[in-house]
Structures are given as structure tokens and as C-alpha cells.
Amino acid sequence: MSSRAALTAAAAILSLAVATPTFAQGTIKIGELNSYKSQPAFLDPYKKGWQMATDEINAAGGVLGKKLEIVSRDDGANPGDAVRAADELVTGEGLDILCGTFLSNVGLAVTEFAGKKKVFFLAAEPLTDKIVWQDGNHYTFRLRPSTYMQVAMMMPAALAAKQKRWALVYPNFEYGQAAVAAFKKMIKAKEPDVQFVADEATPLGKIDAGAVVQAIDDAKPGAIFSALFGADLAQFVRQGNTRGVFKNRFVANLLAGEPEYLEPLRDEAPVGWVVTGYPPQAASPQNKAFVAAYEARYHEEPKMGSIVGYLTIKSLAAGIAKAKSTDPGKLADAFRGLKMTGPFGPFEFRAIDHQSTLGAYVGKIGIKNGLGTMVDYKYVDGASVLPSDAEVRKLRPASAD
Amino acid sequence: MHLEGLVFQALDGLASASGLFFVAAGLSLIFGVTRIVNIAHGSFYMLGAYIAVTLATAIGGAVGFWGGILATAVIVGIVGALIEIVLLRRIYVAPELFQLLATFALVLVISDATLWLWGPEDLFGPRAPGLRGAVEILGRRLPTYDAFLIAIGPVVLCLLHLALSRTRFGRLIRAATEDREMVGALGVNQSVLFTAVFALGAALAGFGGALQAAREPANLGMDLTAISDAFVVVVVGGMGSIAGSYVAAVLIAEVKAVCIGIGLVQFAGLSFNFSKLTLVAEFLVMAIVLVVRPRGLMGRQQVAIRSVAEPDAPIRPATKTAALFGVAVLVVLAALPLLARSSPYTLVLGVDVLIAVLFAASLHFIMGPGGMHSFGHAAYFGLGAYGAALAVQWFAAPMGVALVAAPLLAAAGALLFGYFAVRLSGVYLAMLTLAFAQIVWSIVFQWQEITGGSNGVLGIWPTPPFDKLSAYFLLTLVLVACGVLLLRRMLFAPFGYAMRAGRDSPLRAEAIGIDVKRIHWLGFAIAGAMCGVAGGLFAFAKGSISPETISIGRSIDGLVMVLLGGIQTLSGPIVGASVFAVLQDYVMRETPYWHALLGGIILVLVLAFPGGLAGGALDLARRLRRP
Amino acid sequence: MSTLTVHSLSKSFGAVRAVDDLSFSLAEGEFLALIGPNGAGKSTCFNIINGQLTPDDGEVRFGGNIISRLPPRDICRRGIARTFQIAATFGSMTVAENVQMALIAHARQTYRFWHPAASYHRALALDLLRQVGMEAAADRPCRELAYGDVKRVELAIALASDPKLLLMDEPTAGMAPRERNELITLVKALVVERGICVLFTEHSMDVVFTFADRIIVMARGRLIADGDANSIRSNALVRQVYLGTRAATGRMEPIA
Known part of the structure; x- marks a missing residue:
């Protein structure tokens, strides 16, 4: 079995060996990888976001006098292919600045890769706290507010609801588990006598919404904390609305205010839920300018993914400009404390744990023109919901830096 | 949890069961008559959901919704018929399971076509006109649409039953399910029958998807969730039994609903969250059913996945030219670190290709010569990867020890699961292996304290001197070459012959004194161990692993590699794995629509080389030699 | 007796x-x-x-x-050896290999992993095939044989386990x-x-x-x-x- 077969393999490998990477003069290349095939609803606007940022930067003369070029790859939505894609960007394309990723396990694998290979990595979207805390490293930064931060943003509203009986529902993987663990810890700290009367862990993308909604209703909770998103959320909402389960109950749902997940609900969007997300109609001047530019370019409203994609590239450009270099070590130094302003306003990449202080909007779901939207929202600065420096030092091993 | 609550949950279960049933019934019909393991069946379901949403919103009102559902079934049925006529009909005579490869390619193509046609956003269909409300039962509100679903399942079941027992077409289907050759002998036009059955099966899936669109947004993940559920239902119910499919759908949906209903339970100071079982409930049910009742709940005979292709040719040792050739290739590969100095990525890809080769070769070992179609080979890859990673994480094992732990853990798993699997045959064996793989996956996924849960284990890097890419490449090359040659050696040895003897004719093998089950069991374990080596190498190559190493997707990749190369040739898995891995790496960079491109290339290869690439190459060589 | x-x-x-x-x-x-x-x-x-x-x-x-x-x-x-009503042989092996397989099983050598099976009992297998008149077809794939010949091969297989x-x-x-x-x-x-x-x-x-x-x-x-x-x-x-x-x-x- 060794003969012909092995030749095919060798021929294939050799044909690649011949193709050497090209280093264009006068450009700075950034490697980007993401789960485009697996998470198109979020990553399609994300891609539009970073393309717009790149064009803006280049129209304004580029960075360090060079044009910015993004080399984008699909990470196959799994760590194995993602590490190979990262490896290809690093060893094949000769890049040492990476960004992107959506899924937590993929983000962590690339984080680990970046630390080992000493390449710079800006994790754009993955929410897991571990990227900057337990498994953080010198070369990895993260843009989006983490699971912990998103939960913390909700706490004031959750506490204000003054409910003692809580039902929990969350997708059964790290994001959902971590969100619920953080929620339990935070609410218990303030209200020691709260009870968790239902705990529904649903398989991602395969929720049995009718049964889950009914089990929650049967537990007679006063309030519901949910971390569902996407198709799971839509099914949960329709079943709950039809069965009247959300009537007179306080519901807090992480991420449900992001247009990606809110829009498909149309006129069934559950009015009154407290959510984190992004209202494209937010009135801050920075946001208005961004939305106007985005709509002019794509003829559609931006989504949360657009913001993440846009800020990922903008942050990298600012970091490179500050470092005056594309060397990963110098870039990492420059990122520590890098101050930025974006559609959400000012934020910075913290030196202590490499987490950006980009926040999110917290508000309620309302319906306008027959479509779900966020109302009564306010922007919560990420810096205000991060744990104290002392706590962060306990969470992030000293060896990370 | 009160009794009333549980009873009500049972109603929820029935509503979900109907949806499962429609997909499964179509799959069961198609498999029964054409023996095609139609992986693309979930894609028909997804298409159904998208088309129904489109019709319901474009036309609007009750006509758009209810008429749209029926129209959807017809449209998806026509799509199914076209696929059967244009594609599948050409490859019925190919070796066993080969059609799976074509339907896998279809999954890729249809998913990209859907993305292109409907865009990336989830599309939520309108509520059913006339059935927007809820009815009060047991003091709880059941959506009237769910009540309608509860009813429509049995109605369709009865209609199908009548159609199968009272019409000529139905009798032909049943006859073909039991004995395909007979129907051919009766002078029935087989190709018309096959097309009709494929269209009917596709229409049922489309119908199921259309009905679901009022409960779940049409989304691009529906195809894969539907197909795995449908396979489980069909197998639990018993292949070829439509009523069995319904019973199985109810059983699985009820188990899930009750698990959700029970929720968190405190017992003797321990708490267990039953809702977490929904992650793997269907596979637990399937494993239990198959261990207790090897033919499913209502299955009649063991249906072997076989085709009209003739048996394999005798295996022959490599000719001198071929052996020289093999050595030359090994030499070139060994020199690759020098040749590829300017492009280190070649080595990165090379490591991945070599790992895929060992993965595929170990799967081929049991699939080809052993005749055991494992649909869950990723279990042993994952056990190997986790064996190595956990040895490093928890025992600070050096790399050498971890790479020994990898095959040990994988072999242990293969011994345990193989014990049950070799008692079955055909598609039941295939599905039991899949169930075991999913159980392993869910344990790894849930056991966060030990395995890191969905995030996996990080920081598994090779130790010096193998921390250099070229050294790691050579290590991989040596281990993979040894593994592949060892497997090959075993196939030529009495053990390998005994394994093939057990596949060719279990009766004859037993009658000459061979313990077929034990031989196959041991073969399963050996393949598991070799696959574990591949998994261990993978962990160190990537630096981190996650439950994805055990996923259904990886198992299917393995099948695709083996079938693409050609299951009947010993070099098949090597060619198949190399081509598939390189191809995938290439297309992923080439276009955002890489699913469609990869699927399209596979379809072309399938049609051009119906014996697999290696088989095709051998044929070509033979024809050139004999002008 | x-x-x-x-x-x-x-x-x-x-x-x-x-x-x-x-x-x-x-x-x-x-x-x-x-x-x-x-x-x-x-x-x-x-x-x-x-x-x-x-x-x-x-x-x-x-x-x-x-x-x-x-x-x-x-x-x-x-x-006790047997032949079947519908002859059962190993279609993917040559005629000689069929008999060799039976000889290997009889000698309890099935759990051997190294030396090629083709090197086991070849002479004995050919002798048995000669006795059933199938020696000339020894290296043909069994799947190619006419049915009457398959029956003869089956007989040789049965005899290979030296039955009483x-x-x-x-x-x-x-x-x-x-x-x-x-x-x-x-x-x-x-x-x-x-x-x-x-x-x-x-x-x-x-x-x-x-x-x-x-x-x-x-x-x-x-x-x-x-x-x-x-x-x-x-x-x-x-x-x-x-x-x-x-x-x-x-x-x-x-x-x-």
C-alpha cells in the first residue's frame, strides 16, 4: 500500500514546497482566521466590518506609510484546522500578526499557538474568560467583552428585579456554563437567599424548546437568566410566547440584543427582556458616523459582528502605529495600555490582563416598525465591570507575562 | 416534579417525535430499497425549511403557509429525483458504501448553495395561520401547532403504511427492501423504482423540514443535526420498518423530554443535572437498544450494507517496482525537511497529511479486510489525543510516555466498544460504533474538571529535540510509516487472512475453526490502537485538542478518505487521505465557497473513479500494460 | 463402534x-x-x-x-468438517489460499501477525488441491471459478482440517x-x-x-x-x- 499512494502524497506536498511566499513591498500583512462557514450569521457582517476598516485605513495613507493587507482564512470551526490555518499564515505566508476566531475552543487553541510561536494574536470574538486569564499569554489580546463582563453588565438589572427564584437556561458548552457559573456567583454574593429552581443545559443548536420552556414554567421561577442565542433562542422565544411562560416574569438574556440574534425574531421579539447587545440606532456621534459609513457602503445596518470586525483591524492598525513596528514583541508591548476610540466610544487594552475595556449596550427589547430592537439602552463601559486588579492577578498566572 | 408535569412533557416529546419521524422514514425507505447511506438526507430537510419559509413569506397567509408546505415536499422530491437520475444512478455498481461519498459531497454542495441562495442569516418562518394559539391541557398551555404535529405524525405513518401494503408501488418497495435481486428478477424496471423511492424519501424529508420551519428558524446547521438524529431513529427502530421509525422517534423524543422535565436532581448530597443528558440521549438509547436488540426495536433481518460489486481481488505482495517506488517515496519524504527549507508550511501540512494517512489506514484495516464499517472511528483518534494530552496535563508525562499512553487508551476503548460492536453487522454495527463515539465525545465534553470540557486541553507541545518542526515531521513520518507497514504486514499474515475469511464467509470461517468474533474484536482493537497513535501525534502537532477530535465530522472525514482512495485496495486509504487532506487545505484558502468546491471535486472524482482513486489508478496501469 | x-x-x-x-x-x-x-x-x-x-x-x-x-x-x-449446500469459500482469496487458511486454522496459527500467510502450508495445500483435481487453478481467485470447481475447492478446505x-x-x-x-x-x-x-x-x-x-x-x-x-x-x-x-x-x- 506504500507505493503509488505515497507518491501522490509526496507529489502533492512537493508542489506546495515549490510555491514560496511572496513578500509584497510596501504592505503590512495581517493574518485573519475565522469560522466563516460554520457561523455565517455573525461572521458575514464581521467580514464586512474589517474590510471597511482596512479600506478606511488605506485611504488615509495606511500604517507606517504602508498599505494594510488582510490575508483571511477559514479556520474550519475546529482547533485542529485552525492551528493549521494559523501555521499556514505564519510559516507559509510569513506573517506574525494574527487576529480573528469566533468559537472559544478555537480561540484558545490559537491563543496557545500564538504564545508558543511568539506571534501576535488579537482574539476578536471568542468570549471565554480563559483567553486572557487562566490561559492568557504575552502575545494574546482580546477585543470583545468576555462572558464574565457580559454577565456583570446585567447584574444591576438582575438585582433590581428583586426575584428570589431564578431559572437558568444556557447552551451546554463552555460559554453557557461559564455564564451561568458567573451569574450564580455574582447574584449569591449580593443576595445570599436566592434559589435556582431550574437548571436547563441545552445542546447547542438542538434545543427541545417546548420541553425546556415547560420545565422552566413548572418550576415556577420569578425570573429567568438565559444565555441562549441564535436558532436556539428563536425557538425558545416562540415556544415561551405561545405558552405564556414569559408573562410577568423578569428575563435576562445575554447577547440577545445583538442584531444578529434579535432580527430573526421580527415581531415576536420578547418585549421587556433585559439583554446585552448593540442597537445600531444608538445616538453617540461615533456610532452615527460609523453607521452612516457602513450603510453607505453596504446598504444595510451594521450588526454586532460589523463592530467587532471593524474594531479588530482598527485596533491592530493603532497598535502597529504605536509600536512603529510589526515585530510581535514590540506590538504586544504597544498593545498594553493602547487607547482607542470606536463606534462605542473610548476603550483601551488593559496592561494587566490584555482584555480590552470595550463594553456593550445593556437595555430592554422593544418592537419598532414590527421588528425587534433594543430600547432604554445604555452603554456600559467594560472597565466598570471587570474584577479588581488583585483578583485578576489571582486568575492570570504570572508566567503569562 | 409532579406527575402532571411529566405527563405534559410527554406531549412535548410527541410533538418533537413527529418531526424526527418524517426525516427518518424517508431515510429508511431510501436505504431499504437502494442500500444508499444517504448522508445528504439532512440537507433535504434543511432545503425543506428554507423553501417553506420563502413560500410562506412570499405568498403569505394560509395559502402561502399550508400550500407552501405541500409545494415544498413536491419541490424537494423533484430535487431528490434529479439527484438520483443525474448522479447516484451512475454509481450503483460501485463497491459497498461508495455512494456515501457522493452523498457526502452533496451535503457540501447543498449547504453552500443554500448559503448562496438565502444568505447567512437565520430565517424564521411565520406562525401557522389558524394555529397560532395554545390549548389548555393539565393546567398548562400546549401550542396548537404542537398539538397538530402530535397528530400529523401518526397520520403520515398510517398513510405510508397503507401505501406500502395496498399499492403495487408499495409492495414493490417492500419486496425490494427484503430482496433486491428478486425484484430485478421479476422484471420490474429497477431504475424507475429507485428514482421514485429516492424522490419519495426526499419529499418526506422536505415535508418534515417545512413543518419544522414554524418552530425553528431555517438555518445552515439543520442539515447535520437532522441527519444524525435521523440515522439514530432509523437504526433504533430497525432498518426498513417505518412503524419502528415512529416508535423510535417517540422513544427518543420522550427520553429527552423527560430528562428536561426532571432537570436538576439532588440525591444523597450529590446533584445531577438530567438536562445535560440531552446532549447524548439519543446515542445512549441507540447503544442500549443495539446491545440488547441487535436489529433495532422492530427490525426484521440484518441488512448488510452491500452492493452488487464483486468481492475484492486477492491481495498480492508489492511487486519489485512497486516496492522500489514505495522506498523512493519514503526517501523523498525523509528528505522533505531539506527540500522544503524555503517553505516550512509544507512540513506543517505534511504532518497533517501523515496523521490523516494513519487515521485512514487504521480505519481501512477494519472496514476493508475486516468488513466492519465503523462510523465512529474518531472515538479512537480522540481517545489517543486525550490519552496523550491528559498524560501530559495530569501526570506531567514526557512526550515519549504520552505517545505510548495514546494507543493504550485508544486500544482500551476499542476493546470495550469492539466487544459489543463485532456482535452486530452491516449498518447496525456502523451505527453502534457511531453511538459509542458520541458517548465518548459527550463524556469528554461534559467532564470539565478532567478534560477541560468544550475548550479541551491546552499546552501539549513536543519536547526537544522534536520541538523543531523538521524533527517532529520526521518523528511523525517514522511512526506513521511503521504503523502503516505494520498494518500491512498483519494483513498479509495469518491474522489478516483470518479477518478477511471472517468477512468473506463467516459460516465457512467458523466451520474451519476460526473464532470470527474474536478475530474481528482483536482487529478492531489493533485498528483502535493505531488510530490512537495518530491521535497522539495530532495532539502534539497542534499544541491543544478539544472534543472536536471525537466529533462525527472527523469520523465522516475518515470514511471519505477510505472510500475516496478505494476500499478494495490496500493503498486506497493512503491515496485517499493524502488527496483529501491536501485538497481540503487547498480549497479552504481558495474561495469562501470552499464547501461547494470540495464537494464538486469529490463528485467529479466519484464519477470518474467509481472504484476509488487507487483502484482507478491500478486499472489504468493495467490497461496501459495490456494494450 | x-x-x-x-x-x-x-x-x-x-x-x-x-x-x-x-x-x-x-x-x-x-x-x-x-x-x-x-x-x-x-x-x-x-x-x-x-x-x-x-x-x-x-x-x-x-x-x-x-x-x-x-x-x-x-x-x-x-x-468434524463440513461443506455447505451453497458452497462457502473465501471469494477474495486464491484457491490455494482458501485451503491454506483452513490448514492455518487447523494448526491453530491464526493469531500470527508477522510472516505472510502465503508461506504457510503451501505444499500441503497444493497436494490437497491435486487430490481434488484443482491444482491447476491454485493461484486463481476463488471468485472466478465455475460452481462445480468451487465445490471441489470446498472439499479440499474441508479435508484440510483432517476430519474424522x-x-x-x-x-x-x-x-x-x-x-x-x-x-x-x-x-x-x-x-x-x-x-x-x-x-x-x-x-x-x-x-x-x-x-x-x-x-x-x-x-x-x-x-x-x-x-x-x-x-x-x-x-x-x-x-x-x-x-x-x-x-x-x-x-x-x-x-x-
């Missing part, structure tokens, strides 16, 4: 008693024919002796030991009359030379009356006659069973 003793064997499938209180024995070196109309229970009886089926009742002894309820492979190791008893289920089914006589003549010569006793079923009465030392007759699962060719020919019950007129049990179908 008897080698094989079948004692009050019974086996039912649902309501059908396929074998009903069947007893007979087989003497050393004997060439015994088991005949009976379709559905008489001959194949069931064979499959019990061979270990493929377990009896509901009764026992089978071989060389004094009870062998019923043992799996086929253990029964083979005790010296050979079970042959319709050895000449699907063969032309001339071929039948040739094959059975060959079998008889080979077993006499080796001192093997044979139990066989057969539809061709010519073959049975010409070659069998003794004949036993089954109908509806029961033994209805036992004797040499002449006594069976003249047995009224057997005639009734085979002619179908007011059959012994009242409802026998004629021979196919």
Missing part, C-alpha cells in the same frame, strides 16, 4: 418442529446418506451437528463426548449428472483412503443408492427408516413419503 451418536434431538422454529426426537448413529468409516423430502429437517439436523444451531432437546455425541451446544469452530477442532467425520449438505446440488458421479466417486475415494466417515444429504437417488453404505430417511423432522439401499427401496413408508400418496404422516409433499 459408532463415532457420531445423535440422541433424541429436537428443534423447533416457532410452531414448526423441524427436528423431532431424532436418533441415529454413524459407525466408523461409514458412508451414510440422510435423505427425505424438502422440509424434512435434514439441513436443521446438519446445522445442529455442525454447531450452527443449538438443539432444544437431546444431544449429539462425537467420539463419546457431547458436542451439541458447542460453537462450530470447537466442533471443527474435534474433527465429514458432513456434506447436498454436495452435488446444482451440478450436471456426470459431474455428480465424478465428485462423489472422488469423495468416496478420498475418505476411504483417510478412514473418514461421511454423513451427507442428497437429492439424487442415483447417487444415494450407488454410493451410500447405509441410508436413513427423515420426514417431518422424524426418522422413518434406516437400512441399506435394498431395504430402503422396498420400505413402504419411504415409498409413501416419496410418492406422496397417503403419506406416512398423512401430509407429506412429494419430492421436489
